[in-house]
Amino acid sequence: MRTDRELTFEDVLRYAGAHEAQATFEAQETLLTVGRTERPEPTGSTDPDAPSACGCGGACGREDAGAGGEVGSSALDKRVDRRNALRMLFGAAAIGSQVASACTPLSGATEAEREAKLLEWEEYFKGHFKLMTAEEKAATIRRLERLTELRKGVSVGISSTDAQPGVVFGYAFNISKCQGYRNCVDACVSENNQDRNSRMQYIRIFEMEDGVVDLDHADATFQHEVPAEGHFYLGTQCFQCANPPCVPVCPVQATWQEPDGIVVVDYDWCIGCRYCLAACPYWARRFNWGPPEVPAEELNPRQHYLGNRLRKKGVVEKCTFCIQRSRAGRLPACAEACPTGARVFGNLLDPDSEIRWVLENKNVFRLKQDLNTEPRFWYFTD
Amino acid sequence: MHLKAFLLNALDSATSGGRRYHVWMGTLTLVMLVGAYAYWVQLRDGLQVTGMTDHVSWGLYISNFTFLVGLAAAAVMLVLPAYILEDVDFSRAVLVAEGVAVSALSMCLAFVVVDIGNPLASWHLAPLLGLLNFPRSLLAWDVVVLNVYLALNLAIPLYILYNHYAGRTVEKSSYLPFMYLSVFWAVSIHMVTAFLLAGLPARPFWNSALLGPRFLASAFTAGPAFMILLLGLIRSETAYEIRDDTIQKLALITVVAAQINLIMLGSELFYKFYFPTEHSINAEYLFFGIDGHNALVPWVWTAIGMNLLATAILTAHPLRRNLKWLMPACLVLFIAIWIEKGLGLVIPGFVPSPLGEIVEYVPTWVELSVTAGIFAMGLFILTVLVRVALPIEMGHARSPYIVHEQPSARERARQRRDRRSRPAEQP
Numbered sequence: 001m002r003t004d005r006e007l008t009f010e011d012v013l014r015y016a017g018a019h020e021a022q023a024t025f026e027a028q029e030t031l032l033t034v035g036r037t038e039r040p041e042p043t044g045s046t047d048p049d050a051p052s053a054c055g056c057g058g059a060c061g062r063e064d065a066g067a068g069g070e071v072g073s074s075a076l077d078k079r080v081d082r083r084n085a086l087r088m089l090f091g092a093a094a095i096g097s098q099v100a101s102a103c104t105p106l107s108g109a110t111e112a113e114r115e116a117k118l119l120e121w122e123e124y125f126k127g128h129f130k131l132m133t134a135e136e137k138a139a140t141i142r143r144l145e146r147l148t149e150l151r152k153g154v155s156v157g158i159s160s161t162d163a164q165p166g167v168v169f170g171y172a173f174n175i176s177k178c179q180g181y182r183n184c185v186d187a188c189v190s191e192n193n194q195d196r197n198s199r200m201q202y203i204r205i206f207e208m209e210d211g212v213v214d215l216d217h218a219d220a221t222f223q224h225e226v227p228a229e230g231h232f233y234l235g236t237q238c239f240q241c242a243n244p245p246c247v248p249v250c251p252v253q254a255t256w257q258e259p260d261g262i263v264v265v266d267y268d269w270c271i272g273c274r275y276c277l278a279a280c281p282y283w284a285r286r287f288n289w290g291p292p293e294v295p296a297e298e299l300n301p302r303q304h305y306l307g308n309r310l311r312k313k314g315v316v317e318k319c320t321f322c323i324q325r326s327r328a329g330r331l332p333a334c335a336e337a338c339p340t341g342a343r344v345f346g347n348l349l350d351p352d353s354e355i356r357w358v359l360e361n362k363n364v365f366r367l368k369q370d371l372n373t374e375p376r377f378w379y380f381t382d
Numbered sequence: 383m384h385l386k387a388f389l390l391n392a393l394d395s396a397t398s399g400g401r402r403y404h405v406w407m408g409t410l411t412l413v414m415l416v417g418a419y420a421y422w423v424q425l426r427d428g429l430q431v432t433g434m435t436d437h438v439s440w441g442l443y444i445s446n447f448t449f450l451v452g453l454a455a456a457a458v459m460l461v462l463p464a465y466i467l468e469d470v471d472f473s474r475a476v477l478v479a480e481g482v483a484v485s486a487l488s489m490c491l492a493f494v495v496v497d498i499g500n501p502l503a504s505w506h507l508a509p510l511l512g513l514l515n516f517p518r519s520l521l522a523w524d525v526v527v528l529n530v531y532l533a534l535n536l537a538i539p540l541y542i543l544y545n546h547y548a549g550r551t552v553e554k555s556s557y558l559p560f561m562y563l564s565v566f567w568a569v570s571i572h573m574v575t576a577f578l579l580a581g582l583p584a585r586p587f588w589n590s591a592l593l594g595p596r597f598l599a600s601a602f603t604a605g606p607a608f609m610i611l612l613l614g615l616i617r618s619e620t621a622y623e624i625r626d627d628t629i630q631k632l633a634l635i636t637v638v639a640a641q642i643n644l645i646m647l648g649s650e651l652f653y654k655f656y657f658p659t660e661h662s663i664n665a666e667y668l669f670f671g672i673d674g675h676n677a678l679v680p681w682v683w684t685a686i687g688m689n690l691l692a693t694a695i696l697t698a699h700p701l702r703r704n705l706k707w708l709m710p711a712c713l714v715l716f717i718a719i720w721i722e723k724g725l726g727l728v729i730p731g732f733v734p735s736p737l738g739e740i741v742e743y744v745p746t747w748v749e750l751s752v753t754a755g756i757f758a759m760g761l762f763i764l765t766v767l768v769r770v771a772l773p774i775e776m777g778h779a780r781s782p783y784i785v786h787e788q789p790s791a792r793e794r795a796r797q798r799r800d801r802r803s804r805p806a807e808q809p
Contacts, residue, residue, distance in 0.1 A: 124502065128513050198430070204737065216663065216738035236737060245584060251521035252506040253513045269513070271506055272429075272499020275521050277439040281584035283737045287439060287499065290430035313428040314499025368736075371583045 116150040119143045128253065129266040129305065141305060148310060156301040158309050161327045163260035169321050169376065170348040172358045173235055176382040177342035180205055180226035180233040187337030191322055192308040193300050195292035202286065202319040203237045203334060238263065238284035238319035239375030246276040246285060261376055262320050264306035272314040281371050285318045321345070348376065384548040384781045391547070391779050392770040407765065410758040417755010420748045421496055429499050431748045437741035438732040442749045443497040445724035450486045450493070451575045452597060452723065454531065456605015457483035458568030459635050465561040471628045475613055477543070477775060481767035482609065483535040489760035490528060496752050520578040527571045534564040539771065547774050549784035572597050579731065586661035587731045596646045602639035604719035606632045607712040614709055622772045633708055637696035640715060644693055668730035677742045682726045688718035
């Protein structure tokens with residue numbers, strides 16, 4: 001049913017004369033039936049760093065009306081599914097608006113900006129990650145990598161590695177060892193490319209008085225030398241619950257639990273309703289209230305589609321146990337960064353793993369067990 | 383050909399009026415424009431321009447949404463007796479009530495749209511194109527039930543009005559099944575919206591079996607109270623006849639619902655405060671404040687005071703029967719429910735956070751402007767609907783293409799007298 005999806009829209013762009021560089025798609029003979037119009041040379045600067053002079057954000061093209069007209073007619077001849085039809089309809093409309101803006105003599109968008117806009121346009125119509133074919137996944141990853149290169153000048157690699165069979169991740173946190181240094185918090189932020197403007201952090205370290213675990217009287221915003229006398233520290237993050245309340249509430253299935261237990265978000269499918277933020281009993285989810293900003297020199301280029309790839313304004317994100325690392329056999333950044341050894345991470349299905357040793361030999365507890373969320377995150381003491 | 387005339391007539395009714403009418407519509411348009419500008423700012427910069435945070439992730443928009451779902455649902459209080467129980471008193475008011483439902487639903491949908499962070503992705507909700515998480519997500523349920531309710535409340539009155547306009551008799555059997563459906567649906571939109579909140583064990587403030595019934599009780603307080611105010615206005619501004627006993631019957635519904643609502647509020651307070659537990663902390667924040675964090679305390683006590691006062695006035699028969707008391711009491715009650723169910727219900731669910739952190743919420747100018755703009759839009763829609771419907775219902779507006787004679791003045795008078803069914807022209 002989804003056959004020809006990429007092909008058809010690429011054609012739309014190609015007819016518009018806007019996307020020649022990437023026209024490596026099959027069935028190109030259909031193009032021969034459509035006369036193509038010469039595209040005038042760009043009038044503006046070709047320096048990739050030059051700002052768009054026309055103020056259109058680089059969206060404006062210089063195609064003439066003939067090209068736009070042919071898009072509509074040729075597109076109608078093809079076998080398309082519903083989403084594809086929508087995509088072409090809007091595609092034609094967008095090209096029409098580009099045609100309209102072509103009258104502006106100073107449309108000085110650079111090639112890079114134009115390419116980025118068109119890639120974003122294609123990204124807009126892609127489907128849900130879980131419903132994509134392998135080719136579609138490869139195509140969107142190519143686009144996202146190219147977009148990061150165009151926007152940030154950084155070459156990144158985005159993986160879509162699946163969960164490995166026989167692996168369910170679990171985490172244990174030693175409240176006797178944690179000293180509140182918060183190295184984990186910093187490591188998490190830089191590993192996961194979190195928004196620096198809002199200082200988004202997945203991990204919270206609560207300082208509590210010795211004696212009792214009481215989050216209501218804990219302080220997560222302490223700014224003093226640690227460890228403080230008479231206090232202990234307890235860290236929270238997403239617990240990757242086995243029965244996650246945040247998942248069923250999503251109205252568009254943009255968040256789900258992977259077979260290895262990690263609860264992930266498809267950032268491009270999320271509509272930003274924040275129902276999952278309300279549903280999480282552990283306050284583990286975060287929202288991009290503004291456009292997220294990560295300086296290019298701090299960008300972590302080793303990314304995962306469901307993990308630390310760049311997010312956008314108005315979508316939800318969360319801790320994924322560093323899916324880009326854990327699925328590659330590495331520790332999450334927080335566990336690796338901890339100088340006290342308070343953090344234990346591993347495969348719950350591996351009887352020889354350290355996490356299994358902790359669960360079998362320590363007195364462990366979980367937060368809010370009465371809610372039946374079954375967190376895969378335990379606390380223990382020495 | 384009736385249709386073209388109908389639409390032209392509607393346009394004419396909506397755009398012509400006296401100076402006060404134009405000032406009113408002009409003011410609403412101005413407020414809508416300010417709201418549109420604020421929404422543009424929000425689209426450009428993201429929801430960071432609002433007062434919402436990761437701690438208080440829903441604010442003024444969703445508060446108004448929950449309140450207005452109630453207002454929309456309350457139209458059923460008029461529909462039920464007017465169409466099904468054949469209570470003739472209400473038949474003249476019911477079209478107005480359906481107009482209120484349509485306008486409230488438009489505002490509900492607008493508040494949801496302005497609240498979502500990535501509105502360009504909202505096609506992911508669309509059937510067939512997207513991936514609606516039905517029936518698991520209560521928000522998906524809400525999307526479905528609200529849109530169907532909107533369709534019902536648009537289709538039924540339009541069908542009736544159009545046929546009246548074209549001079550045809552409307553057979554009751556042709557729309558009665560849909561009326562039954564819409565009565566059922568009105569209850570469902572409100573219960574689904576309550577379940578949306580009540581289904582979250584993470585938020586003990588909402589996670590209560592009483593939330594759904596409380597929603598209904600408060601809706602059936604605020605809804606008819608608003609209808610009384612609106613019908614009073616229509617009666618004083620137009621020649622459309624609304625009889626006293628219609629208003630009195632509405633007042634009775636209002637006061638009974640207000641009393642039930644107060645009982646439920648008392649029950650909630652007892653449950654939270656007789657033996658306070660960890661789960662009472664949000665209520666503690668709402669009613670008393672925690673460690674100097676008390677942004678909502680004045681609001682909620684104002685609301686409770688107004689609620690008690692208005693309910694007391696309406697409970698006293700002589701006062702309720704006196705329009706000089708009834709109208710202000712309804713206004714006070716309406717505002718009280720708006721505070722109680724809007725600000726007083728959604729926001730304390732988030733403060734303190736599930737991990738005990740207290741971050742307060744104060745709406746920004748963007749949220750206030752967008753909210754005002756959406757309310758102006760709702761009033762604009764309501765005004766237009768009422769403007770179009772009344773001349774047709776009064777028999778002033780009729781299709782020029784009707785071939786049969788208009789009923790005589792005597793005939794019309796007879797219909798007004800017995801009004802066994804909706805006023806319909808005899809061939």
